[in-house]
Amino acid sequence: WRNMPETALVPGLIARAGARAATMIEAGPGVARKASPVSYPEPAAADTGTLAGVAEGVRACRRCPLHAPATQAVPGEGPADTRVMVVAEQPGDAEDLAGRPLIGPAGRVFDEALKRVGLERSGLYVTNAVKHFKFAPRGKRRLHVRPGAGEAAHCRWWLDREIDLLRPRLIVAMGATAVAAITGHGDGVTRLRGSIIPLADGMSMLVTVHPAYMLRLTGQEEKRRAWQDFLADLGLVRPFLAGPAATAER
Numbered sequence: 001w002r003n004m005p006e007t008a009l010v011p012g013l014i015a016r017a018g019a020r021a022a023t024m025i026e027a028g029p030g031v032a033r034k035a036s037p038v039s040y041p042e043p044a045a046a047d048t049g050t051l052a053g054v055a056e057g058v059r060a061c062r063r064c065p066l067h068a069p070a071t072q073a074v075p076g077e078g079p080a081d082t083r084v085m086v087v088a089e090q091p092g093d094a095e096d097l098a099g100r101p102l103i104g105p106a107g108r109v110f111d112e113a114l115k116r117v118g119l120e121r122s123g124l125y126v127t128n129a130v131k132h133f134k135f136a137p138r139g140k141r142r143l144h145v146r147p148g149a150g151e152a153a154h155c156r157w158w159l160d161r162e163i164d165l166l167r168p169r170l171i172v173a174m175g176a177t178a179v180a181a182i183t184g185h186g187d188g189v190t191r192l193r194g195s196i197i198p199l200a201d202g203m204s205m206l207v208t209v210h211p212a213y214m215l216r217l218t219g220q221e222e223k224r225r226a227w228q229d230f231l232a233d234l235g236l237v238r239p240f241l242a243g244p245a246a247t248a249e250r
Contacts, residue, residue, distance in 0.1 A: 051080050059072065072096065074101050079123065085126075090130035102211075113227075129159055134151065168240075169240045182199070
């Protein structure tokens with residue numbers, strides 16, 4: 001302590017402490033400065049009457065901070081006349097770089113599962129609940145971070161546009177973030193998985209896990225069970241591909 005230059009200031013601070021306290025008491029309480037509210041601009045003008053227009057709007061979106069560190073937004077892709085829409089959670093590293101949904105390791109699991117149950121990805125519309133990659137840098141790697149409720153809420157504007165245009169018979173919600181984007185809460189994915197839940201306007205939702213879940217498992221038996229359950233869930237999609245798409249009352 002003797003060798004610290006700041007120690008020389010202590011006697012003076014103590015001597016003036018009473019006077020400073022009296023001055024503050026006499027001044028009375030002040031009014032705290034309000035923090036500037038955070039506001040995000042509305043989506044850039046786009047032709048949201050078409051999926052192509054929505055995709056352009058997604059790419060230009062600056063509604064939340066996730067756009068800043070991401071390489072690019074990742075809009076959905078697939079046929080406009082599909083009866084089945086797949087909603088994953090958010091882009092990963094590979095999707096962020098390529099600008100396409102579900103093409104990384106989890107996407108390869110998804111594609112293999114579709115093949116096993118006899119479904120063609122080309123017949124599905126695939127998108128994410130959140131359109132930008134949220135990550136934490138770790139050296140040269142970018143590690144996935146789950147989007148917050150506010151970020152998902154801002155992206156819900158785009159998901160709603162996609163649903164309005166497609167009016168699918170079935171929405172496959174993969175993971176808690178996707179379920180929350182559609183229903184308002186993401187609880188109970190494990191309990192609800194494999195369930196067909198009626199939605200408004202004649203649509204239904206199938207709840208299942210995100211394929212990345214299986215990549216995180218370590219036990220062989222656990223992986224085998226999760227894989228079989230995932231195949232069983234996707235096997236419920238086929239009946240919805242036959243027949244007319246859902247129509248909404250306008």
